[in-house]
Amino acid sequence: MSPKNTFNVAVTGNPPFMEYDFNTSQLVRDALPDVIQRPEKKDIRILKYARDTRDTYEDVRRVSKDIWGGQRTMFSRMPGLEEKEGHVDVDLILHLGMVALGWRTDMFRFETMARRDGYKLPGDDGQFVNSDYLQKLGLPTSLETSFDVEAGWRKVKEKFPDTPSCVSDDAGLYFCEFRLYSSLAEPLLTPSFREKSGRVVFEHLPQDHSTEGIALARDITVTFVAGLVDARLAKEDEMSTV
Numbered sequence: 001m002s003p004k005n006t007f008n009v010a011v012t013g014n015p016p017f018m019e020y021d022f023n024t025s026q027l028v029r030d031a032l033p034d035v036i037q038r039p040e041k042k043d044i045r046i047l048k049y050a051r052d053t054r055d056t057y058e059d060v061r062r063v064s065k066d067i068w069g070g071q072r073t074m075f076s077r078m079p080g081l082e083e084k085e086g087h088v089d090v091d092l093i094l095h096l097g098m099v100a101l102g103w104r105t106d107m108f109r110f111e112t113m114a115r116r117d118g119y120k121l122p123g124d125d126g127q128f129v130n131s132d133y134l135q136k137l138g139l140p141t142s143l144e145t146s147f148d149v150e151a152g153w154r155k156v157k158e159k160f161p162d163t164p165s166c167v168s169d170d171a172g173l174y175f176c177e178f179r180l181y182s183s184l185a186e187p188l189l190t191p192s193f194r195e196k197s198g199r200v201v202f203e204h205l206p207q208d209h210s211t212e213g214i215a216l217a218r219d220i221t222v223t224f225v226a227g228l229v230d231a232r233l234a235k236e237d238e239m240s241t242v
Helices: 024-031 057-069 131-136 149-159 175-189 191-196 211-240
Strands: 006-012 043-048 092-098 108-111 113-115 142-144 165-168 200-205
Touching: 006 024, 006 057, 006 211, 024 092, 024 200, 024 211, 043 211, 057 092, 057 175, 092 175, 092 211, 108 149, 108 175, 108 211, 113 175, 142 175, 149 165, 149 211, 175 191, 175 200, 200 211
Parallel strands: 006 043, 006 092, 092 200, 108 165
Antiparallel strands: 108 200, 113 142
C-alpha cells in the first residue's frame, strides 16, 4: 500500500497505572485495525507505537520524539508497512488514555488542549514536571490541536447517540495531559518537525475492559479518527482551491 494513498495515524497506549491492574488505552490500541478502509476516500493507516510508555515526564517526551522521527521500527509490524519502508510520515498522533481521577468511568472524552503548568503529581520515578524549564524554552502556557475535534465527536454522536461522550478542554493535569502537551510542543522545539505543528489529539477511554467494552471503544475510536481525517482533508482541499 502506497503511503501517498493513506493518512498515517500513530496511536499510543499505556500500561496499568495507579491502583488499576488494566489500562483500556493499551487494550484499545491493540484492538484497532491496521487499516481503516474507506471506499472512495483515502485509507487511514494505523501505526501502533510499539513501546508501552512509562509514567515519567522524561519518558513522555521521548515518545513524542520517537513518533515524529518516524522510524519504522518504532511501530508494531503490520501488513501495510513494508520492510523497505524505513521511514513513515506520520500525519497525526492519537494518544489514548483511560479516565481516572474521579471522572465518570463510562465517558469518552475528546481533548482539545493541554497546559504547560499545574502538574502537581510526580511520575513513577518521583520526579515532577519542570514547568520553569518549559517556560525557558519559550513554550506557551497552553497548546491546542489543529484538528477539528468537534467534527470527530459529532460523527461519534451520530453513530453512537446513547454512549456518553463529550469534547473537553481539561485533560486532567497528569500524564494524559502532559502527553498531549509534549507532542504538541515537540514541533515547536525541533525545526525538522515544524510542519507537524498541531497534529496531535487525545482521547480518554472509559474503564470498561470487558470484551464488549473494548469492542465498543475500538469502534468509537475508528469513527472518531475517520471524522477527524475527513474534516482535515476537506479543509486542506478548500484551502488548495483558494
